Amino acid sequence: MATITIESFDQCGEQAVIDLIVSIQRDEFGFDITAEDQPDLRSIPSFYQNGLGGFWVAKSNGTVVGTIGLKDIGNGEGALRKMFVASSFRSGEFKVGPRLLDRLIDQAGKQGCTRLFLGTTEEFRAAHRFYEKHVFVQIPAESLPPAFPRMALDTRFYMRPLG
16 A cells, blocks of 8 residues: 655656656647746745745655645735646546545645635546635636736636635
8 A cells, every 4th residue: 555645845856746747638638738937936935935825745655746835926815736646646546636636725825825726727537626625716817816826727716715
């Protein structure tokens, strides 16, 4: 049985994070995207790990199998970003996705975050179900805070109040 740990991102794991995220984006979802198209992946500490933000990785026996980031967007609000879990760790047996999300929500609440926002695509129906199961409600793009870091692929948006 694999042992799963959830840890704060450490810069020495940067390439493992990049490899996981880009492989899921390209190989599973067929997006024509590279690490260079996502400059936040090479600057995780300065992009995510400040203010209310953070970045966490799930590891199985030392190997990165999941990621989740929280970007501080001001006014006590945060943007959930870069939630990716290796396909072999998505089953209910491991609970990597829920554990990553719980860590982010717990840390965001402790830091004083009052609302979380996220963007995804229409095609990610499993993600929609996951977020809705975890108390996120769909909102129109017009309801996003001005500082929300909208991605070009984002077409569906969610919000979850904290506290």
